[in-house]
Amino acid sequence: MDLPGVRAVPGTGVNTPRVLAIDVGTSAIRAAVVDEAGAVLTEHRAPRRDGEAGLGFDADVLWRQVLATAAAAAGGHGRGVRGIGIAGHIGTVLVDRSLAPVRPGRGWADREGVPELRALLGPGRVAELLRDTGRPSLTGGALAALTRLRTAEPADYDRVGYALQPKDYLVARLTGAVGTDHTSAAYTGASAVHRRDWAGEVIAAAGLRPDLFPPQRRATDPVGTTTDAVTRQLGLPEPVPVVAGGPDGTVGAALVLGSRTDAIADVAGTTDVLVRVVERAGPAPAGAVLNPYLAGDLWTVGGATGLTGGAVAWWARLLGHPDPAEAIERLWPQLARIGPGAAGVAAGPSLSGSRFPRWQPADRGYLRGLEAGHGPAHVLLAVLESVAYSVREGVDTLAADEPEVSIVLAGGTARSARLAQLRADILGREVAVCTEPDVSLKGAALLALVGTGGTPLDEQARVLRGPLRRCPPDPDRTRRYDDLYHQWHASQGAA
Template sequence: MEPPVFLGVDLGTSSVKVLALTLEPVPRVAGRGRATYAIQSPQPGWAEQDPKAWWRALRRALHQALSGGISQRVAAIGLSGQMHGVVLVDQAGALLYPAVIWADGRGASLLSAFRRKVPPPLWPRLGSPPAPGLAALTLLWFRRHRPELLRKAAWALTPKDWLRLALTGEAGTEPSDASATLLFSVPERVWDLEVIDRLGLEPTLLPPLQRSDGLAGSLTSAAARYLGLPPGLPVIAGAADQAAAALGNGILREGQAQLMLGSGGQALSVRERPESDPTLKTHLFCHCLPGRWYRLGAVLNVGLAWSWLAQALGTTLEGFSRLARKAQAGAQGVVFYPYLLGERTPYMNPNLNAGWRSLRAYHTRAHLARAGLEGIAFSLREAVEALDLTEGTPLRLAGGGIRDSFWLQILADVLGRPLFPGLDPDASAWGAALLAALGVGCVEVWALEKLAIPSGPPVYPSDQAGFYGAFYREVWRAFWSPHP
């Protein structure tokens, strides 16, 4: 008898990934699919997506993943998705406005209003200081500029929770996504009604909570027909992409650490107690397993900066890496600061700008490309340092950015520590599939670490690590005004 298949769906910023995973006798990918969609920017600094485009992309990705004729073996569906965004829907589930995603900056104008209404002494229980792109700031923007939409809205959903609504017809969320909204008591794992009231928001907008491995509903007949799946499949609540990736990589115990390389970059470390960062440089969010949390250093400009650099230099993503290889480490003194969207960790400043520095007539496109990759790596170093990891802590890698070996070597040299890429880059989808299996009782929590993605060959710092360490201290930090 063929083993059951568990679908992990990861709704990312640039694409949806679907992983069809079997677990017997060992985890094996039975199918894989991916489909892309665009980010719209109707005004400078805005970032929106069409949830209907997510839905169409899911259909394409599922068709790829299930092309081996395994659809009848699917036992459950688990979900993962990009964090912080807001999708407003009415009582019938109809969209009221495009999804406002994490990269959106319109909430910057309301930071002062948030601070007045929710003063800093309350921030530790919210897990984060305020930042544009987080749901609370986006909802404040709707309240000020489009109040009629909030009056019509039945639910304000995160992206993956909108997808769950489309699959099941049931609105809901779970702690790992809710904890990244600034509307949630992270230590208690409940909606923070005091903060919601202070912001003048209706608590009924926020969907009911359940466990990440809880049964969220069943696949409706209409969704099943559209997606080519059997109706009635169990759909598990799922998790935010960072928590799901941590589960997929087996990052479950105190002090274990992960670095995600996607459109943004995220360095996280697991905590068994909900202790917020007293410096407010990092976030505290809920893990997808009960009794666990994680500290997160969030970098906004990784894959997004790579794409911008490639376009600015007139090349492709792959061509950009080849171009950077033509210049030596340090790019002959050129420095690139990648803050195209401002930055979170460690500055929490949406007004930082990007740019090259120390350009001379003899510099070439190759120097600009090399400086671009190094600048992204230096910003990730700032996030990793903000976590205060103990010396020797292994750093597991996840995300699409782990595919380029040249980039990983630069990153290992800049961080000055060995990196352990997973053998499968789709850790969030893998974690979502494990939540599906956990939710229907096919695995136990104690077995999850053994079902994680195996680690590939480590990438060790080379003899360039000393050079990059000095460059970081004496050049990168010296030139940029936010650095102390």
């Protein structure tokens, strides 16, 4: 009998190598047993119960939920599991040497400690820090959080043994060993990304202990093996290696791009994460984040846009719909009749500040141009267009003079043929739609399969992600949207 919330899928046989994949998002946790042929043998999903994960969360509650979700997915399928991979959202968990959290975890949107770090370093050293760490702006992370804690709460600072990403905290609880991958390390603000190692001079300038930051390794490298207690709780016959894993957006991009340098991945969820793989760690385009890539000796440029899908969800609820999919389904006939420009209604999606490529934390959402004749469909269309405009800002930054560069779209937006076409029309580029609905989850499986079996990443990624569906832009709509986009873009400074 299947467990509630667990979906079992016929697999390819008990002898086919398989892994346990875990994806920790801001709103839900997913776990699945996936074999190397791409079959999802069983999966389980649970909504997050540990707080507002974009800003703060309870790390202990998160650990218990992840363990329960993983155990539900692995139940009855543990035989043959050869490893575990985790993809997770960005954030900070400060723990003592026994891995007990010292204070609540912080999420991807948290900016705790940024003013203190800026004041401590001064303009000159901040510029050096940004150059060394591949960041266009101070946006929070472990370096800033520890700087504030050291000065404001020194007793708690003295208790801290490690500064971990949420994903690294979970790996540590699974194995008893601490470590991080090079990409996650970059988001702490304390990693010299060109060297793929910690920036000792930056850490010293902030007055922090260097031993707070765990060893860095490749995303596919094992950190340790599951403890005896975890092995029993997951129903595994023996301890298995747990690879370092990576940030959810980058992990999803690895699944859809592999090592391609001729396309941009758009992993569309609560935010849109834009990733372009590059061969050299040269200067990044203005506003772009430079990160070590999860695969080989490659790099990525891009970043997360801030709230996009999250903004659509917020507006859909405000309009009385339970979720964006239901709102779009109900209102689409009206949206199609209205056409490009939403009959003069314009919106801005930045409900919690903008990130790549604008990096304006004070930006806020807006709606303007409303008249008595407008209705909910006009509002929803304006919001959907504004989200795509925000993505175009990032895409144009990464491939300004390269119109031949296409987009590989994955995540929530990719599940709607209508939204994918709207995205293609506004970007003015061909969009290849990834038909795999859970790219971060399958990406976590990819890292575990590669790390424990030695299969080349590109080869394994092609098997796991499935086919891509071409979605070319409509020339007439693209011409109309090109003018509308430039008007919207020019208005952002005054919005």
